[in-house]
Amino acid sequence: MITLTFAEENYLKAIYHLSDGGKKGVSTNDVSAEMKTKPASVSDMLRKLGEKDVIEYRKYYGLHITEEGKKLALQTIRKHRLWEVFLVEKLKFSWDEVDEVADDLSHVKSQVLIQRLDEYLGFPKFDPHGDPIPDEYGDVRTRPRLPINDLDLGSIGQIVAVKDSSPAFLRYLDKVGAYIGARIKVMDKTEFDGSVEILVDNKKSIFMSKDVAGNILVMV
Amino acid sequence: MITLTFAEENYLKAIYHLSDGGKKGVSTNDVSAEMKTKPASVSDMLRKLGEKDVIEYRKYYGLHITEEGKKLALQTIRKHRLWEVFLVEKLKFSWDEVDEVADDLSHVKSQVLIQRLDEYLGFPKFDPHGDPIPDEYGDVRTRPRLPINDLDLGSIGQIVAVKDSSPAFLRYLDKVGAYIGARIKVMDKTEFDGSVEILVDNKKSIFMSKDVAGNILVMV
């Protein structure tokens, strides 16, 4: 049985995200930027993760996450997202405050704890940012979703997730009145700068830059 | 502002308990036994805790916890006990399963988390083992309580806490039907071996050894 340390677990989760769930290859510098540690530290960690067979690592050529690695990462992600649900649903945190705390909580060891928490929360399928919560076997039911950018003029959809979960971005969304579950319609698209105007819940109109529109994911 | 590492926090909590809340002096071997680490490791840690002024440490003569140390220990204890309440009240853990998990949870950094948790739990005053939960300023309202041993024959009282919180002892109490809040009456005391017979809730009679009786605390 593979056991990971606290830090290895963190790296693996970051690698999973950078891998886009296992498709893309990932470089040392990618991981360094994501983890905010120096490339030298990353090299060392990659060697260890390679030895534990959770990634396939070739010196100077980056890494690929393995099936085993994916499974373990998904367990950590499951815990993280369940705690995020707990913090928002039960403790009334706002969605921009939960990530850091959930990161801490998700390192608590007990299996039973997570089972009971899941049950207590009513087996939620998505976290406060719209990201799917893997089940205890690591299965994750993805739903097709695309950035507002990719919608045609006049098309309608529903906001189901955000790509960027940084507090700054989430607070911006709060301010303009965008939220997970909101029904939207694309009212205008500006070719020149990629900005978009959408109508939320048939009531409120929001202008947003290309950058913002690219970070809001909708289901059509 | 004094900041303690994960391990220092654990040691300080153990020291607080061994100090009986600050009265008694504590030896290196005491701490070693409590923490299940070697005396050599303890010596090193005591030096560090001494440098941080959370204990007063004289080589070869043991230690005393300082006021500052008490405050910090009580913060950790507060977190620990609030999490224990959460696990029992909300996640349906039994009282013999919570200590280890609560130990992990109580190292999560966020202040806000603990405030919100406290609020969510309805500002509980006691944990599942009957121990008082310090408030955010470290104030702890103690109530007079004494071991069943010290009760006279025929006297009545109410179980308010246990001195030993080990799973083995707690499961024993479950088995014989003793619990926090139970009303008891001392029916018999045997001088010879210190064993006691009590009547629980005017219904169930329990025989217990001196050892057991000494670990059940009652309010008269």
Place this chain on the structure above:
DNA sequence: TTTTATTTTTAGACAAATCTAAATCACTAA
């Protein structure tokens, strides 16, 4: 193809927390 720039790894150091083995101190029992 050769040079240059960028990325990545190695080497060496450090802090934290632990251990074992050896040395030292303090108390106690002759």
Place this chain on the structure above:
DNA sequence: TTAGTGATTTAGATTTGTCTAAAAATAAAA
């Protein structure tokens, strides 16, 4: 009052995770 025992500390090693500085490898440009 001193020898011996037990408690405690020191010395030195190990693991984990991080860093800086320097070396090496790859990728890009000339």
